[in-house]
Amino acid sequence: MDTEFAVLMVAQGIYSVTNSSGHTFYIVDGDERAAVIDTGCTPGRRIMPLIRQYTQKPLLLILTHAHSDHIYHMDEFDEVYMNHREFELPDSFLRLMMEDKQLNLRQTKDIRTGAVIDLGNRTLEALEVPGHTPGSIVLWEKEGDHLFTGDAVGSGNDVWMQWPSALPLDRYYPSLLKLLRWIVERGGRMRLLGGHARQCFDSPLMPYNPLSLGWLCDLIDLVDQVLCGKIIGQPSDADIILEPEPPLRASYGRAVLQYMPSRVRS
Numbered sequence: 001m002d003t004e005f006a007v008l009m010v011a012q013g014i015y016s017v018t019n020s021s022g023h024t025f026y027i028v029d030g031d032e033r034a035a036v037i038d039t040g041c042t043p044g045r046r047i048m049p050l051i052r053q054y055t056q057k058p059l060l061l062i063l064t065h066a067h068s069d070h071i072y073h074m075d076e077f078d079e080v081y082m083n084h085r086e087f088e089l090p091d092s093f094l095r096l097m098m099e100d101k102q103l104n105l106r107q108t109k110d111i112r113t114g115a116v117i118d119l120g121n122r123t124l125e126a127l128e129v130p131g132h133t134p135g136s137i138v139l140w141e142k143e144g145d146h147l148f149t150g151d152a153v154g155s156g157n158d159v160w161m162q163w164p165s166a167l168p169l170d171r172y173y174p175s176l177l178k179l180l181r182w183i184v185e186r187g188g189r190m191r192l193l194g195g196h197a198r199q200c201f202d203s204p205l206m207p208y209n210p211l212s213l214g215w216l217c218d219l220i221d222l223v224d225q226v227l228c229g230k231i232i233g234q235p236s237d238a239d240i241i242l243e244p245e246p247p248l249r250a251s252y253g254r255a256v257l258q259y260m261p262s263r264v265r266s
């Protein structure tokens with residue numbers, strides 16, 4: 001038995017794979033092709049043999065954003081999609097994040113809002129949600145009503161906006177409003193699946209805090225109140241890269257946010 005990866009069938013033909021570091025990626029199996037959404041970061045291992053236990057279809061990889069815990073195994077795939085706004089990430093940051101591996105993000109195909117990837121009996125529609133990174137995207141599997149969110153709105157615990165790859169909060173706020181509208185226009189009942197599935201059990205606010213429309217509304221209220229000064233975060237010891245000051249941590253309802261005081265307004 002492989003103790004490195006925990007595989008869960010989310011729905012018929014949809015699998016979540018979480019590695020021992022808590023990085024989650026997804027396999028969406030269509031009639032003609034299968035999509036892998038993100039890769040996790042499992043140094044010393046390949047993820048392809050595991051994926052091939054669940055599908056034999058031609059594969060494409062879609063990256064929700066360019067953080068190492070989502071792209072590390074992209075070199076195991078021939079066809080890779082990523083939003084090219086990720087090219088804005090500072091090279092120094094990308095190098096620090098990857099350490100032992102250099103990946104060529106320029107070999108990816110661009111994916112933008114409105115792009116629909118047809119897998120056969122299943123489609124994936126993309127929406128750009130700039131914030132956690134400039135080119136973060138979410139993907140809607142219409143037929144089963146699943147929304148793969150990467151790190152765009154966290155996974156039930158802190159939303160990380162403190163890394164230098166994040167946009168200021170005043171640019172994140174309109175993204176969140178756009179996401180809420182987009183979800184509601186598509187029926188408002190999607191099951192949201194984040195890039196760190198176990199974190200829905202890690203929330204400091206409640207023992208089980210899965211992503212939901214309610215979570216998203218709380219996050220919108222939280223960012224709004226930080227922007228207008230009604231909520232001011234407390235210094236936190238969350239992970240930072242290349243930053244001189246500690247991040248702040250703020251919460252409202254079910255939502256928790258890490259951010260830098262210097263990147264509230266652009």
Ligand SMILES: [Zn+2]
Pocket residue numbers: 065067132151
């Ligand atoms: Zn991330």
Ligand SMILES: [Zn+2]
Pocket residue numbers: 067069070151195196
């Ligand atoms: Zn992540």
